[in-house]
Amino acid sequence: MSTRTRVSSLLPDFPWDTIASAKAKAAAHPGGIVDLSVGTPVDPVDPLIRTALNAASAVPGYPATHGTPELRAAVVDALKRRFGITGLDAAAVLPVIGTKELIAGLPRLLGLGAADLVVIPEVAYPTYEVGALLAGAQIVRADGLTQLGPRTPALLYVNSPANPTGRVLGVEHLRKVVEFARERDVIVASDECYLGLTWEGRAVSILDPEVSGGDHTNLLAVHSLSKTSNLASYRAGFVAGDPALVAELLEVRKHSGLMVPYPIQSAMTAALGDDTHEAQQRERYRARRDVLRKALEAAGFRVDHSEAGLYLWSTRGEACRTTLDWLADRGILAAPGDFYGPAGAEHVRIALTATDERIAAAVERLN
Numbered sequence: 337m338s339t340r341t342r343v344s345s346l347l348p349d350f351p352w353d354t355i356a357s358a359k360a361k362a363a364a365h366p367g368g369i370v371d372l373s374v375g376t377p378v379d380p381v382d383p384l385i386r387t388a389l390n391a392a393s394a395v396p397g398y399p400a401t402h403g404t405p406e407l408r409a410a411v412v413d414a415l416k417r418r419f420g421i422t423g424l425d426a427a428a429v430l431p432v433i434g435t436k437e438l439i440a441g442l443p444r445l446l447g448l449g450a451a452d453l454v455v456i457p458e459v460a461y462p463t464y465e466v467g468a469l470l471a472g473a474q475i476v477r478a479d480g481l482t483q484l485g486p487r488t489p490a491l492l493y494v495n496s497p498a499n500p501t502g503r504v505l506g507v508e509h510l511r512k513v514v515e516f517a518r519e520r521d522v523i524v525a526s527d528e529c530y531l532g533l534t535w536e537g538r539a540v541s542i543l544d545p546e547v548s549g550g551d552h553t554n555l556l557a558v559h560s561l562s563k564t565s566n567l568a569s570y571r572a573g574f575v576a577g578d579p580a581l582v583a584e585l586l587e588v589r590k591h592s593g594l595m596v597p598y599p600i601q602s603a604m605t606a607a608l609g610d611d612t613h614e615a616q617q618r619e620r621y622r623a624r625r626d627v628l629r630k631a632l633e634a635a636g637f638r639v640d641h642s643e644a645g646l647y648l649w650s651t652r653g654e655a656c657r658t659t660l661d662w663l664a665d666r667g668i669l670a671a672p673g674d675f676y677g678p679a680g681a682e683h684v685r686i687a688l689t690a691t692d693e694r695i696a697a698a699v700e701r702l703n
């Protein structure tokens with residue numbers, strides 16, 4: 337008899353199934369559901385990006401796993417222009433098929449196994465845990481280095497601005513993470529999905545010279561185009577940082593056929609070369625955030641963190657499933673905080689990714 341282990345048995349239950357009844361209740365609202373449970377973009381892809389996609393659609397050959405030189409140059413330029421990241425070589429940039437794909441595979445691609453420890457934030461995007469489980473690695477949830485004691489992790493995730501909390505880590509905090517990584521030879525994967533969506537204060541990349549001192553050794557910055565350029569449907573992201581780590585990821589990904597389709601690479605190049613559509617999208621979210629936040633606070637919610645990113649991390653000081661039901665009675669669907677770790681048990685994550693019309697409906701119902 338085969339002794340094979342079903343890989344799915346290693347993974348948590350798919351949590352979205354547990355909010356089916358709240359979803360059904362919200363959907364029964366006479367004004368229709370306002371679904372603020374997922375962070376999926378709703379505004380159309382900019383024509384500039386679609387033109388680039390179309391123009392590349394007749395190319396028949398295999399794309400380069402490393403990405404075209406134009407794409408990698410566009411990444412280097414965009415990171416410098418948008419976030420002040422300097423000293424990045426185009427060779428140390430690698431496109432990925434959406435960053436969820438990279439994150440789910442990263443521990444395995446880096447050769448981690450049962451003896452290795454992966455550190456993820458206390459409340460975290462669930463795929464960090466999934467990637468570690470797929471590699472058979474150990475996991476600890478910690479927001480501070482002191483929580484780790486004498487243990488040296490192989491891989492440490494930071495996510496600033498964070499999903500689901502919208503928390504931003506300051507330069508000092510990130511600098512300490514980099515120092516720790518250097519002292520103990522730890523790989524830091526910094527998920528910077530929401531870096532371009534900061535509302536209050538300043539969010540910085542792990543590769544920022546103020547944080548890294550210009551040395552990218554052991555550092556990987558993970559960037560998605562899903563949210564800032566509305567490209568979730570295209571599956572478009574990249575990883576950049578330590579040239580040796582990126583070269584290793586490239587080598588393994590080449591063998592595995594993990595390449596971004598050529599027309600998508602062209603679309604990414606166009607998106608990264610243009611800041612106007614990105615700024616417009618940011619302003620759409622800013623306006624939605626302003627009205628929704630006010631309405632939540634007026635309805636008795638407390639909004640924690642949420643200085644950046646696409647979510648309002650909100651609480652009524654009760655179990656998150658109770659809040660979920662309260663919202664569902666008003667036709668609004670949120671994501672329960674317990675999806676993201678035990679520390680999220682009294683929060684709900686309310687996404688800004690709905691049309692102006694649906695956000696206005698939510699505001700009216702909260703009043």
Ligand SMILES: Cc1ncc(COP(=O)(O)O)c(C=O)c1O
Pocket residue numbers: 375433434435436437461495498499527529559560561562568572573
């Ligand atoms: C923190 C974080 N990282 C990564 C992703 C994955 O984005 P994508 O696979 O679309 O690049 C998401 C998506 O919601 C996210 O919230």
